[in-house]
Amino acid sequence: MTVTSVHDPSHREALWELEDAFEGGDLISLFGRCTVSYEGRAASDLGAGDRLLVLKPDGAALVHTDEGRQPVNWQPPGSEHHAAVREGQLRVRSTRSNPDETLTVRFSDIHQLSAMAVTGGRDLTLHGSEEDLRTRILERPELVEPGFEPRETERPSSAGPMDVFGVDADGDPVVVELKRRRVGPDAVGQLARYVRALRAELGAEEGADTPVVRGVLVAPSVTDRAAERLADRGFDHVALDPTPEE
Numbered sequence: 001m002t003v004t005s006v007h008d009p010s011h012r013e014a015l016w017e018l019e020d021a022f023e024g025g026d027l028i029s030l031f032g033r034c035t036v037s038y039e040g041r042a043a044s045d046l047g048a049g050d051r052l053l054v055l056k057p058d059g060a061a062l063v064h065t066d067e068g069r070q071p072v073n074w075q076p077p078g079s080e081h082h083a084a085v086r087e088g089q090l091r092v093r094s095t096r097s098n099p100d101e102t103l104t105v106r107f108s109d110i111h112q113l114s115a116m117a118v119t120g121g122r123d124l125t126l127h128g129s130e131e132d133l134r135t136r137i138l139e140r141p142e143l144v145e146p147g148f149e150p151r152e153t154e155r156p157s158s159a160g161p162m163d164v165f166g167v168d169a170d171g172d173p174v175v176v177e178l179k180r181r182r183v184g185p186d187a188v189g190q191l192a193r194y195v196r197a198l199r200a201e202l203g204a205e206e207g208a209d210t211p212v213v214r215g216v217l218v219a220p221s222v223t224d225r226a227a228e229r230l231a232d233r234g235f236d237h238v239a240l241d242p243t244p245e246e
Helices: 011-024 130-139 185-206 224-233
Strands: 002-007 027-039 043-055 061-064 073-075 080-086 089-097 100-117 149-155 162-167 173-178 214-219 236-239
Touching (some): 011 100, 162 185, 173 185, 185 224
Antiparallel strands (some): 002 100, 089 100
């Protein structure tokens, strides 16, 4: 198991760690001085206090105090986690749309933040880097799919540089996003931004209908929510480790 743990981080440092953890589909715990508010079928507020916030890869969010075994507030699996620094506080939100509900936790002080890569109780061992993964694909493009032809790495776009740009067997452009470990829905969102940017760019250049641009996420595994997002967007997932097994 890979664990990241930081003591007394600044709000900005905590935000960076949370963004990495969301992208990696990690189990997250935050302990600190915070307020809690809930908006939805009802409304509730908790004043400032020291509390534990647990964010799970399946979308569940749990707020615990120093009493009892039940959370004082929570969101069910299928919710989406977001974080931002606003008005001198770290704001963490867990939202869902059916029904429309939002749990907001605002930390004035963060004493401890931990993020753990978990896979349902199985040990997770990471080998290699994203550069190793890129090298594997460039040397053996058929690992992405038969007929895939890499054309460019770190291709610039309005959404940032793409890991690998290429074309498939039919000549359609393909954006390949590389991740060295299990990832969550944030990685799908990142891939979607690249695909959207490339689609707009190619459409503008050709002065014709927006071309088909495919998206492929290459990662050892993805969370259930990430798999759902991939299917919704018509993207593909290729399960590939950075380095081949011995």
